[in-house]
Amino acid sequence: MKDLLVLRDGDDVAVATRDLAPGDEATTPDGRVVVARGDVPRGHKIALVDVAPGAPVRKYGQVIGVTTTQVGVGEHVHSHNLVFDPGERETPLGGVHTELTVPDGPRPTFRGYRRADGRVGTRNYVAILTSVNCSASTAKMIADQFPQSVLDDYENVDGVIALTHTSGCGLVPDSEGGQILLRTLRGYAAHPNVAGLLVLGLGCEMVPGAALSARSGAVTDLGMPGIGAPDRDESSALLAAIPGDTVVRSMTIQDTGGIRATVRAGVDAIRAMLPEVNARTRTDCDVSELVLGLNCGGSDGYSGITANPALGWASDRIVAYGGTSVLAETPEVYGAEHLLTARATRPEVAKKLLDQLEWWRSYMAAGHGTLDNNPSPGNKAGGLTTILEKSLGAVAKGGQADLAAVYDYAEPITDRGFTFMDTPGYDPVSVTGIVAGGANVVVFTTGRGSVFGCRPTPSIKVATNTPMYERMSEDMDLNAGRIVDGTASVEDVGAELLAKILAVASGEQTVSEELGIGAEEFIPWHIGAVT
Known part of the structure; x- marks a missing residue:
């Protein structure tokens, strides 16, 4: 391999494939020899041409910045002599089409879990999804009761994971941030890699667990802006369907009787899920x-x-x-x-x-x-x-x-x-x-x-x-x-x-x-x- 990579014809810089010291000769793929004027670490840029102060520098055939000083052939080009400049770029709204082709022969397949909604999972998890940070520690306590040694009898179960976060309350539910959180939690609840779901809340948070565990068509009025409101722009995203074959349970710490009682109830709920989740098998997809x-x-x-x-x-x-x-x-x-x-x-x-x-x-x-x-x-x-x-x-x-x-x-x-x-x-x-x-x-x-x-x-x-x-x-x-x-x-x-x-x-x-x-x-x- 040559010492320097030139990514496009007309580029002002090349990328060093080895560390260069002052005086080292480096060769480009077309045979040009460039003498390094200083240290140039591998992966960094070296000038192929003289560049005047304030002139654009091209890599990949595109402008990546402008020089702050005169740059000579062989100089290291980096933060000390190249800065960001927004410049002007045309942004076409389409017009470029690439026809992609596939080789002749059998189509590739993989062994996945086909869900009731037609999507395919690549894993078969039980997830404990928290509606609020207040239930995060409890969720982790439940998940800790299911190490791999406990799951050895369930060869089709990839694990029990606690998906915890730092929000769910103290935010404005109808705000952009509130809607983003709801979309995210609903997306994980409905994910094809999740076959068993335990939604765990505290009980008084702004994001109720019911907003995350309700199946498509079962959501009516959960007291949350954007939930069960078909006229809202976000409603279609928030009502992403949980597959009908996902085993779903939900509980709150307050209604269940506190942390210890919830851990016991959560462990029991997941134990009851495991045989059904384990019954899912991979098929050619x-x-x-x-x-x-x-x-x-x-x-x-x-x-x-x-x-x-x-x-x-x-x-x-x-x-x-x-x-x-x-x-x-x-x-x-x-x-x-x-x-x-x-x-x-x-x-x-x-x-x-x-x-x-x-x-x-x-x-x-x-x-x-x-x-x-x-x-x-x-x-x-x-x-x-x-x-x-x-x-x-x-x-x-x-x-x-x-x-x-x-x-x-x-x-x-x-x-x-x-x-x-x-x-x-x-x-x-x-x-x-x-x-x-x-x-x-x-x-x-x-x-x-x-x-x-x-x-x-x-x-x-x-x-x-x-x-x-x-x-x-x-x-x-x-x-x-x-x-x-x-x-x-x-x-x-x-x-x-x-x-x-x-x-x-x-x-x-x-x-x-x-x-x-x-x-x-x-x-x-x-x-x-x-x-």
Whole structure:
């Protein structure tokens, strides 16, 4: 592999594939030799041409910022001489279409749990879902009574998990934040990876447990704005159907007689569920039943070169087969939104994404920040300088497929194809929204080494570079760094990743599942007033 990667013809910078010291000669794929004028860490950018002060710098064929000083060939290009500049970008409302094809031969399948509503689960969990933070400790006490040793007799039960959070009361239920919380909790209650559900409340909270455990068609007037009110815009999202074969129980601590009595009653309720949940078995399901969540965290200079394009390849293949993928993290597509809006199937789809970005500009301004407060210090240590550069690499996770739909946070994902969901860039909050929407598998790419799980949905972690993979191999499921090493192509790794997705969907455990990680990463997005 050459010392430098040039990602597009006409780029002003290349990416170093090894640490460069002053005076080192580095070679590009087309044979150009560049002499490093200073230290350039691997994954960081080195100038290929002289760039005047205040001039734009291009990577991926797109502007990633402007220089603050004269930059000469061979200089390290980073935060000391490159800054964010919003510039002007055309944002077409569609017009770009990519025809996706699939290879001849049998369609891929996986072994999943088909639910009564037709959706397919990749796991078979019993979930204890708290309506309010006041019941969180009790929920954990109940879940602690079901370690793996207790579940050994139930081979089709993946676990008993407590899904707790920090809200549910002290908020304005009819507010944007209140509606987001309700959508999120309802999404988890109705998730196809949940076969048994115990909704646990305190008894006096603003979010009643009945608002989460009622089945479709059974909700009338629960005393909550947006619940049982068909004329409200949010009602369709809030009334996401719990599958008819999900075993559902609910209780409150106050009515049951306190914490100890509730733990006893909760344990009894779950024990009674286990045989019925265990009776569910896997069956052959078409690849089109996959709803793939796309996320990244701890990104570095290789993310947009290795793991993200490989995930984009796998996403395109799933979409071509009629499945669904979901990109998210709205602040981390800023600067690359034009690449998504151009692919929108309808102008209103593109406009919704632009509206969401406008909301984020206002939201950040109200908090005395800007969208360029991202990248994080870890991102910058890994070679990413501006949000424009980070976003251009992040959208590669979405491949080339047409953009079929744009969703609000935790809104049920009903369209097939490549879609987008409005979420923050903060990993657990972002993935919580995607899972609430119905994702039954998540792929999480990382360059710095994020250790992330998201039960009840399995999280496949993909390393962007080989040194990190070798250092943290017990926490990674796949190494995409081989693309930079020159031992595999993007298509090679994409095909391996698709095979891994199908295997995990069929029950193969991810490393985060082996460690029992995922319940603490359930973090609904909280915005708005707390009273």
